[in-house]
Amino acid sequence: MTRTSREVHLLDRPENIPQREQFRIVETQVNDAGDGEVLVQNLFMSVDPAMRPRLAAQTPLNAAIEGGAIGRVVQSNHPDFKEGEHVRSLCGFREYFLSDGTQLTRIEPDGLPLSAYLGVLGTTGLTAYGGLLVTGALQEGETVFVSAAAGAVGSTAVQIAKIKRCFVVASAGSDEKCAWLRNDLRVDVAINYKRQKLRHALKDAAPKGIDVYFDNVGGEHLNAALPRMNPLGRIPVCGMISAYNNFGSISEPVTTLSNLIYNRVTLRGFVVWEFESLREKFLADMKDWIRAGKMKYRETILDGIEQAPNALIGLFSGANMGKMLVRLAD
């Protein structure tokens, strides 16, 4: 038997904001699981800003795009996976796929929603956790600034910082997002960077300076943060969403880097797989925090694989609050 599976292909490399017509929904036929194979039906797929630079270079054209997904095992001829189990993979942007098991990691939902395993309990959460605690070497009580703080990674980072009893300044692009950050996520100061002059707002928000700036944005945000960094301050660079849609990831000009020198500030890029060895500790901490009501999350869920291109494009116009997901099946 075969079944029809739709998948999302990239037709053309975007130079600026990706356009809907650069993607195509393609129907394919997926066979039953053969010997040693697992057939997976995807339930949720993840859409992340970090995918954007890959679309400009590594992502193959005219093939299913790679992205995080949670699926259900619908057939298994593999000793390690059983029908009905849930698995995490990088085989998103398609409805069904066959695997020899090597791409799959089993998920034990443990009473928590499956979708969270793509968000706070998944790569998103581990990115915030490792970036802040390892690369950022966050200490209790420090002053932390997080940009794109209403996004999936940012909203996790601000809450980890609050759990570590830090003074947290957050930036986001709408009053609604700022209200959520203040009222629900308990950040100390939320700055709407579209309405406030970031440099002055940061000075007012953190008169004693910033110890850790968790950078999701780059460009003008980084430019404004650098003069506010304290001695031995750290800037873990998670992403630069402001630059992703410029050809070659060219950012807005940063002209304040000389502030690194006398304060001996460290700016360091990181990627989530550096923290793989922390995953168990991360999961245990994060589950505790969710159950204790200290870690909240929001999801923006679009329905149906045909929405995947819009979900990706929407990340760059701020269409999401928290994690952007596409639901492919129930």
Added chain:
Amino acid sequence: MTRTSREVHLLDRPENIPQREQFRIVETQVNDAGDGEVLVQNLFMSVDPAMRPRLAAQTPLNAAIEGGAIGRVVQSNHPDFKEGEHVRSLCGFREYFLSDGTQLTRIEPDGLPLSAYLGVLGTTGLTAYGGLLVTGALQEGETVFVSAAAGAVGSTAVQIAKIKRCFVVASAGSDEKCAWLRNDLRVDVAINYKRQKLRHALKDAAPKGIDVYFDNVGGEHLNAALPRMNPLGRIPVCGMISAYNNFGSISEPVTTLSNLIYNRVTLRGFVVWEFESLREKFLADMKDWIRAGKMKYRETILDGIEQAPNALIGLFSGANMGKMLVRLAD
């Protein structure tokens, strides 16, 4: 008895390149050494790019400027210092001064020229040594790029990198400087950034990428180096001479910082006093290297304290090859 001592005062804070009329040579009278005091006559004083940001802020107006100097003890009523001994201090920009001893460190010339203790054997050398080996965590055989490489710190850094068997790319602002770097200091590739397009030249010079970029310049140099950095590359930021003469140390725009992310590159500012604990090891290494002919240095020496303002201004037009010094007495 008193003696006349001339000293250099700052009258006005420069916003761009310092101007001669912003300095004044002032005559003062210096007394004999009192109880517990040492009278020092300065022989050489150091003129460094790093002084420039201090002129914009911390340096008091209408008082002798602070700067490194080597002097001779001419009178001593202090048990730790004897007449005729040589001392290092931060009391440059004046001909004579009295000290209670706390500002003085005795120098044992050890058969090497006194002036070297302001250069390769002094703060300049320790800056290159610590910045490259500690902040830059240089490993043998790596590819290293050094900007302002014909300057005092840069020319020391390239030679340390060669001693560590690295492939060394250097930039400087004239063909004469590049010839010295290639022929005398044995760098592998010297780029005249005024004649060559830095970004293309760097790609040609280091086709396998850069592991450590020792940044003395910032701005366009940093912008060109970032896309060439290898995974886990390090950028110790020693100075940003390109930015010092802009109000607030604003650099030329850097727009390529997103290259930090996937390659997990670290950019870190440092200051020389972080390496004080290394000074003995540094001195031992450096003396060995000088005696073995592996560490060469050039000095640009102007004569007489009245030349001090010109020496400082000249740093920003590239008037020096190697260390810029003023000789105050023999």
